[in-house]
Amino acid sequence: MTEPDAEIVQFDNVGLRYGTGKEALTDISFTLYPGRFYFLTGASGAGKTSLLKLLYLAQRPSRGLIRMFGTDAITLPRERLPGFRRRLGVVFQDFRLVQHLSAFDNVALPLRVAGVAEREITKPVDEMLDWVGLADRRDARPATLSGGEQQRVAIARAVIARPDMLVADEPTGNVDPEMALKLLRLFESLGRLGTTVVVATHDVHLIRKVPDSLIMRLDKGRLSDPTGALRYPPRRSPPAGEPPLSAAPRDALDGQPLGFSPA
């Protein structure tokens, strides 16, 4: 899908202003490469969520250039948005689960949207739910799940279709440290499969848990270390269990047209 060394995302002097207020993001320039793990840090209100919204195409910038998957994302015609979004996995800060669907159906949603056959959905979704520790909550509605459980459903949904880029907004904010570590390992293994991972967090401990990660820091809407090449030193032993990503229906998705599906 993506050339090994071609950049997957490129921001050039991007600014974002909500309404007529002052800019929430100013002069943002950076490049993301395939298979790399990026942390986006910064205090609350620094603009992390705003930057991620630009990344997952939920918001258009007020100025600047954004290229994604080798295409100008700003002038992207509306009918090509679905194809781009199917290449993205997003963990929203507020989860954004579909309230009337069970945990299973929420996780299955990206596969269904992509037109994956029903018989190819059950197994990977169940395995993913098992990995995030929700096998026994498979049929529960989001409203009956705890914050941490909802977050894990949101994460499972974001990674199930093996996206080219995973964008996660404070994805471990509601889970215990042990689960946070497990989820990080999930993200890392996704990265090893070629996915670019962008995780917004203000948890420094979390960042230390991922050697080889690159860090971007937001401060009042400006990116410090704009090269994004700051490497965190501590090395750790490789994770024990492999997440069940190899079982995800990558091939089934590869066969899907990523563009606009005609009616």
Next chain:
Amino acid sequence: MNGTGLIGGSRRGEPGLLPDPRLGSPMPWVIAIVIALTVIAAASGLGLRNAAARASADLNGGVTVQIVTAAPTDRNHQADAALATLTRFPGVVEARRVAQDQLDTLLEPWLGTRPGDTIDDLPIPALIDVRLDTPATPERIGALLGAIARVAPAARVDGEAAWLTPVFHAIATLQWLAGGLIALLAMATIAAVVLAARNALAGHRETIEIVHMLGGTDAQIARVFQRTAAMEAAAGGIIGLFAGIVAIVALSRQFSALGSGMVGGAMLAWTDWVVIALIPAGGVGLAVLTARLTVLSALRRML
């Protein structure tokens, strides 16, 4: 994309994108009323069309030329001359002298005896049946009379069904009325579906945004609403068709009790019944199309 798993309703055990987005509980009932009224209007329109077809056949057929003069030879001369003129006259499809035998037979019940047998010089008019290629309007009749008056001064020309002309016009007007009514009812359907679809969209806005974010297309989302619109319109359509048919059967009973020939011409042919039976399908199609266009245009305003 065949859409099986994606849109498949919970009914079939397959979870959909949205819970059945009820377009609003009054929807099937509004559709039922509209379809019932459309069925009645269509039945009236089709019945009137049949009656008009019958009437216009009469109008087209009908001109009678009578040569009313007492002298038999003169009558014959005038009749022959009139016939010759009529045959050449533009717009005349057929002109035929009604044979004396035939006339005698026709008159027998009135005179009590065959006129030829007894009183040969009873002034029975000579009759010529004329068929025109267009309705026998007063203008055309006047033109005919003008043409034959020179050769047959004793000629009188009557449109056989001239009295039907105003009726014919009234029928045409009523047909337009029925058509206009159906157009209005179609507009009412569109309005009802647009309102219901917008309402349902607003109720599912959050889910729609999520599906968008996961790469769902407008068409995928619209299909969910189309499906609901189709089911609700079909339910309403069947009820409306049934009610409408009950109404037209009752109406036609009342009319045939009048025993008028005109009403006989207004009977519905089996093809008319097929058209009427297809009205709910038309309603479903209109509802689905309206739901689709409404949803797509609303979605286009979202990012």
